[in-house]
Amino acid sequence: DTAVSQTPKYLVTQMGNDKSIKCEQNLGHDTMYWYKQDSKKFLKIMFSYNNKELIINETVPNRFSPKSPDKAHLNLHINSLELGDSAVYFCASSQDYGTGGNTIYFGEGSWLTVV
């Protein structure tokens, strides 16, 4: 079983559309994350939720809205997609938040291309 799974893996969409990426973890972790990897392979955190509560919100356009219906799921909704949103989006999870040193498990990524 995949520990952190994301869908879809590939997504091609037009500018201005709204799209969602779903993420689920079956590790029983309390904390989940969204990271973005740009075209130069640079990885940066976007959001983190701990037990459904938003704890990290980096400088991300408000067109991006994460939603955590329960602690095993963290979905990412993107409104009014722009060309610059093309990237690989990684979902991740860790046991908890704040104790430090947790291993963070990443999903396989969702390749988003905006045309």
Next chain:
Amino acid sequence: AQSVTQPDIHITVSEGASLELRCNYSYGATPYLFWYVQSPGQGLQLLLKYFSGDTLVQGIKGFEAEFKRSQSSFNLRKPSVHWSDAAEYFCAVGSPSGGYNKLIFGAGTRLAVHP
């Protein structure tokens, strides 16, 4: 602010040769350090991590890394590289502003392996 520098963007080695990938971090206290590997089209897999204790850390796939506080370094090594090691390697530090679970990544080093 914490930062991670991977000085080598691209490294090419011959199969069977030894490997060292460099990583330097900027952080005042004892850092939480990680090495992740990303194979083409795949997600991120944790190779090893350092939190405290023995400064030589063993990881998966025959990799090891050594934490050197005096040099602010956490270099990744492997004595004999296999063709399957060709991938992108990311060094990361856990930021205390995110409970140490907010990872700050370096820009990555792409490893190519010649037969």
